[in-house]
Amino acid sequence: MGGRSLNSSKGQKSASNKQLVSFYQTMLKIRKFELKVAELFGEQEMRSPTHLYTGHEAVATGIIAALRQSDPVVGYYRSHGYYLAKGGDPNAMIAEFYVKATGANRGKCGSLLLSSPEVGYMGSTAIVSGGISIATGFALAAKLQKKDTVAVCFFGDGATEEGVFYESLNFAGLKKLPVIFVCENNFYAVQSRISARQAISDNIYDRGSIFNVPGAQIDGNNVEEVFSAAQKAVARARSGEGPTIIEAKTYRWHEHVGPGFDTDFGWRPKEEWERWKAKDPVKNLEKTLILNKVLNEKDIIRIESEIDKIVLKAFEFAKKSPLPAPSELFKDVY
Amino acid sequence: MGGRSLNSSKGQKSASNKQLVSFYQTMLKIRKFELKVAELFGEQEMRSPTHLYTGHEAVATGIIAALRQSDPVVGYYRSHGYYLAKGGDPNAMIAEFYVKATGANRGKCGSLLLSSPEVGYMGSTAIVSGGISIATGFALAAKLQKKDTVAVCFFGDGATEEGVFYESLNFAGLKKLPVIFVCENNFYAVQSRISARQAISDNIYDRGSIFNVPGAQIDGNNVEEVFSAAQKAVARARSGEGPTIIEAKTYRWHEHVGPGFDTDFGWRPKEEWERWKAKDPVKNLEKTLILNKVLNEKDIIRIESEIDKIVLKAFEFAKKSPLPAPSELFKDVY
Amino acid sequence: MRQLKYREAIAEATVQAMAKDPTVFVMGEGVDDPKGIFGTTRPAYEAYGDQRVFDIPLSENATTGWGTGAALSGMKPIMVHARNDFILLAMDQIANHAAKWSYMNRRRVPWTIRTIVGRGWGQASQHSQSLQATFAHFPGIKVVMPATPYDAKGLLLSSIFDPSPVIVIEHRKLFERSGNVPKAFYKVPIGKANVIKKGKDVTLVAVSDMVREAVQTVGLLKGTRIDVELIDLRTVRPLDIQTIIKSVKKTGRLIVCDTGWKQFGVASEISSQVAELAFKYLKAPIVRIGLPDCPTPCSYSLEKVFYPDYKDIIEAIKKVLPEQKTRKIIPYSKMKITEIDNFTGPF
Amino acid sequence: MRQLKYREAIAEATVQAMAKDPTVFVMGEGVDDPKGIFGTTRPAYEAYGDQRVFDIPLSENATTGWGTGAALSGMKPIMVHARNDFILLAMDQIANHAAKWSYMNRRRVPWTIRTIVGRGWGQASQHSQSLQATFAHFPGIKVVMPATPYDAKGLLLSSIFDPSPVIVIEHRKLFERSGNVPKAFYKVPIGKANVIKKGKDVTLVAVSDMVREAVQTVGLLKGTRIDVELIDLRTVRPLDIQTIIKSVKKTGRLIVCDTGWKQFGVASEISSQVAELAFKYLKAPIVRIGLPDCPTPCSYSLEKVFYPDYKDIIEAIKKVLPEQKTRKIIPYSKMKITEIDNFTGPF
């Protein structure tokens, strides 16, 4: 407990080649969707605060791959990755970005509050830390219902400064709840550096040690490592051993919200950005797959073009969909 | 850091005999005042929720003895000990219990929200954990003002379940603020046992380890041990080294609120209660002082009778004081 | 009919809900202890044990999120807080999350928060607030305030089985009061005010403990010609404004008595809606009765001026009715007060 | 006169307060970053450095307590939150502690919270709330809402130097608007509404961004005979009800436009006070304009129906004034709208 990785190796299997290819497809899908969003953002048709996940793709992909579709996931405003990895409908996602009636949330949420409860992506929150206790509640229900469901919450490094994180860790540790707390530590909250906000900024994975919640700190840009940590945590949770923290170190390429870059106005050192760009989770997996002869250049081209089609179709669907009618305003308040 | 006691021995001096006698006087004063409150409570003249401190006396006494009067202290509803140890006027205290115009808070607070800012007892709160961030704010001011003030917050074990405790630890650790977090761990919150509420119930002193805040777990019934831990923490704080947690294990003799006993209705094992009663912080110090020939029986009688006089006078003062006039209602809202 | 105390009615509703539906559970600080929550949760604990009635840490904000997650998973959580002051710590989960979840995600959150207003006996500023207006400001939340043992049971049962988040605000002063409570499982509908007494001169709307005071006042006015129509609001959100409007159209006069602060409070909302929807029926200004503009003091000498009572209601009646109607009101000194505050603490 | 943008006026007030008084400091998430808080805090950071303008962890409840403790120690903290939705996390420290501290302990808490209402461009339910009524319900707190660059500076300076806790609720939509702002240090008094335009037909009270809409509406009514008296409320608590009453005594008609929800909101409070204190002067029902009873939707097609505008104000005017007065109002399609929403995100 409290080490940089979980001691137990139960439930650990390294990903098969087939799985790795599927991870690659998911990650590339997330990437390509966001590239298109960034490209078209200036058109002013996707009008809602949009927080790009580019750079983080391995985290959502690797964690969610270790789950069942029925396992509930709660995310935060940087929500596109969870939605797609969980199997949410791409058309409905882009329609939601265009705030259309056909959107995943009928135009009520936009990018930052996306969800798809049908596939277990239960909700996003735009309040930092807001989902942590809710995911813990999913796990509480699983325990009360004696189901082997596992709940997952994704959140940023900033969320670990909010008290509700510790309140939930204590309760999850006390009741041995089947919940996995996934912190995507990208070292920034908006423009604010983690060292300006946290007394010890390198121990998020270990913050559960005082509550009997073990943790692992992993390379969030390496989907195999993410998947492996997730499998261990899921196995722990499903077998009644309780919660786990996974701290995945990663990096956000874009500015906090919107399609620009923090390097544009000199806030982040260009060098830092370049260094992390070299750790591109998608490209690096692609390289490995080619190196290990799991895929060849042709396969890549095929996969790319399949995804391009999905992306294109989704934007077409979204653009031609109608806006919500005024009567939608008062629906679903209660 | 994170051990059961602070490693540094800086600032540590054992209490002189003179100091011990003064501790004894303070503790006995708290005890005797509360005995009288319990005795007269049934008269229904002290009408406000009253949380007796009996059993905890060594904590307030030992900690506050290591402070200057100008050092700000924030307490909670179990407030009588802090008030008296900090040097609050006994007449005004009892008048406040009788909710009189001459009370420390002009009849606006009663027992549970007592304060005396004039002597640095800045306030009590009836919201569990409510004072922790405020005391941290006192320390922040000291740092900004470059003063060597030390702020102290007292709270119960229950308060360590509220997120604001961790939020404040992080900030105090980050900014190395001169604040001491004193947790009086009496194992209960109202009737609820700590084991039903906390994932790990024996490590409150260590909860700051993840935020660079060292801690010490001490015998809260031993005023010398409390004083010694307080001196170390105060020295750390005054010299700019930052915050400390002191977890003082102790026991509340009475029921949570009111003059009865939890053993009355079978909630607590009588045996547990007896065991702690044997650790009476006041009687045990008295025994030590006699054993070491610092005081003799006569001295004790003299001290007792001096305190009895103060107590008597305070109740007389309170009883004959007027109730607040209706015009007081709207005073000091802003 | 069978008599139960308000607190016994709450306890009975809890047990019956749990008997009927295995997804109902109770969590809260001290819910399993013999004195806890004034005896309202212990019977459920005794009947269903610590898997369905359990103690939790002091973490109000997270607790509410645990309830939301559990509710979204098919459970019906009842969260209990001994004072509504404490759930100000949970405002984020109540107002930013639970209130909006259905709107955002089209999945409903069927939880219930039970919480209590403290009043009197020196509860002072942090244990006495009556915060219905604060919670009711947020669409997505429902707020009920039972004033009788009958409603305490029936409204709690409605709340537990309601598909939305409901905050049930009980009142400490009512806990020991007795009233008719059928043994059977029954619901009192959320969003429906109760016309306690028909009348034609003035409409008196009261909330929670102020219903008690209003009933006493009506009693004190027996022998005068004043025919009060007395309405127990029962639900703060959604407001049953139609019942009030209907009454005001008849009486032309309205007095609203709330347990919370007057400013930005429930009485203001009712007053403004009536002034908008029934303006031309009004024969006199609407009078709001609520707490004055300061925190709660501790001393009983100040509580006496802080809390409104029958005298405030009678003064309001004198204000809205013509003099010949109120002439027969006897002096306060001659009134036989039945509502005597015999609460003796310690909490 | 010198023109500044609303956000520049806030920045200038902050710098001037810090120049005048060394105990003033600023803390908040991102206050030191070049884009942070829309540029309002960066000039102070540049002038006074990271000892007096500093970034903090995301811990809204504790932060408020840090502010309270610092304020009680002789400092004048300014705490900044990019949205007022976030300080629901701090309700306990705001309402249970800061609001009551002076009453309990006779020591005042001179802090300022600056926070912002988001509106439009898909802010959706958790980044767009306008929660003045929630905060203003608590005696002990003051709440101001500047509508112009002039007031943004003057009210912020008053708030910083006010001995009590003040919440300054700014509005995102106003940040880029320009107006007269004297260079000198000046204060706009808290608790004093501003009669922007005298008139005799109808009193129009507006709050924050609704002042902008109300001014536009008055412009659109030029050429009709309707003489509107336009009042910018400026302060929500303490309410300057006298200025409103005085106006209503003259006009006999009142419309109140708020940026928050209508139910249990600021407009309801004003309406009920006026109906109580100036009942006999009222010639028509008071009309409240505020947000309808649902969370904020994201889509601009729904935002358009959700947010009230000049049409709602004109409809209200038609409702309260006799037909012969409103006959000359031209059709909406012919009106020249000056207030065009050209906000383009991303936040």
Ligand SMILES: Cc1ncc(C[n+]2csc(CCOP(=O)(O)OP(=O)(O)O)c2C)c(N)n1
């Ligand atoms: C409670 C709360 N406080 C402040 C904000 C403003 N805010 C939005 S995103 C954000 C940064 C959060 O950073 P982090 O949790 O690390 O996630 P990241 O954006 O880096 O993925 C902040 C401060 C908020 N949304 N909610």
Ligand SMILES: Cc1ncc(C[n+]2csc(CCOP(=O)(O)OP(=O)(O)O)c2C)c(N)n1
């Ligand atoms: C935020 C909050 N939640 C709940 C309560 C109700 N309550 C009052 S005292 C108390 C017990 C606190 O126990 P602890 O902190 O251990 O202090 P002790 O009374 O044991 O000294 C509780 C739960 C409260 N006052 N405030």
Ligand SMILES: [Mg+2]
């Ligand atoms: Mg981050």
Ligand SMILES: [Mg+2]
């Ligand atoms: Mg305790």
